[in-house]
Amino acid sequence: MAITLNFGPLLAEPYLGHLVAGLKYTAMLTVASWVLAVVLGVALATVRVAGNPLIERLVAGWVAYQQNVPMLAHLFLWYFGIPTILPEFVQNWVNANNGELIFASIAIGLCMSAYFCEDVRSGLRAVPNGQHEAARSLGLSFLKSMRFVILPQAIRTALPPFINHTVVLFKNTSLAMALGAAEMTYVVREIENQTFRTFEAYTLATAFYLAISLGLMGIGAVVARRLQTPAR
Numbered sequence: 728m729a730i731t732l733n734f735g736p737l738l739a740e741p742y743l744g745h746l747v748a749g750l751k752y753t754a755m756l757t758v759a760s761w762v763l764a765v766v767l768g769v770a771l772a773t774v775r776v777a778g779n780p781l782i783e784r785l786v787a788g789w790v791a792y793q794q795n796v797p798m799l800a801h802l803f804l805w806y807f808g809i810p811t812i813l814p815e816f817v818q819n820w821v822n823a824n825n826g827e828l829i830f831a832s833i834a835i836g837l838c839m840s841a842y843f844c845e846d847v848r849s850g851l852r853a854v855p856n857g858q859h860e861a862a863r864s865l866g867l868s869f870l871k872s873m874r875f876v877i878l879p880q881a882i883r884t885a886l887p888p889f890i891n892h893t894v895v896l897f898k899n900t901s902l903a904m905a906l907g908a909a910e911m912t913y914v915v916r917e918i919e920n921q922t923f924r925t926f927e928a929y930t931l932a933t934a935f936y937l938a939i940s941l942g943l944m945g946i947g948a949v950v951a952r953r954l955q956t957p958a959r
Contacts, residue, residue: 733927734931737922737928742918742922746911746914746915749909749912752908752911755828756908757897759828759832760831760832760835760836760896761893761896763837764836764843764896765840768839768843768847769843771786771840772843773847773878774786775787775844776848789841790844790845793837793840793841793842798899799902799905801834802831802834802906803906804834805830805834806826806906810826827903827907831903831906835900838899839892839899843889846885846888846889850880850883854880861876862875883955886950886951886954887947890951894943894944897940911936912932916928
């Protein structure tokens with residue numbers, strides 16, 4: 728018996744509104760997680776090369792922990808475990824302010840910060856020692872030399888893996904459905920349960936993630952070309 732595919736009902740109300748809401752939720756989760764991951768990753772990479780052996784070991788331990796524990800385990804720890812040790816008023820506030828989004832953003836952001844940290848560290852190692860010496864000879868402090876001289880060069884070098892891990896972060900937001908977060912995968916599953924159009928529903932989800940991932944890679948390629956040092 729031939730199977731008729733029909734995407735029309737899924738792209739009409741009320742399901743279209745659900746898809747748009749899932750898109751917005753995924754966007755918020757991605758942006759919040761990415762900002763946390765990048766800020767923390769750059770900070771960790773910076774202090775790791777400061778020359779303090781204790782701090783270097785602590786950061787290395789943080790990176791090893793985050794990279795060797797599955798993302799889903801991080802999500803469960805933050806959503807089911809961490810709230811049990813928080814004061815009751817904090818739990819109530821989080822529950823009243825979209826706790827799934829908050830804890831999922833923290834879990835994904837902290838986990839991915841380890842990968843961004845390693846990306847930036849590899850970029851820092853690629854910067855010639857002469858750049859460090861020149862910055863310090865100009866009277867710049869360690870933080871100022873990192874901010875104005877070293878980090879811009881390091882991030883330019885680390886941009887390709889940076890982009891790849893941004894795409895990985897975006898795709899990992901789909902794991903938040905395990906917490907009941909109403910991101911795109913969760914919404915698509917709910918639509919499939921209501922319409923019984925399994926192939927059409929998950930085809931839309933696949934197309935969504937593919938389009939956004941390729942878009943991020945395209946944007947990253949454009950940025951990389953603009954930041955590329957002209958040949959001399």
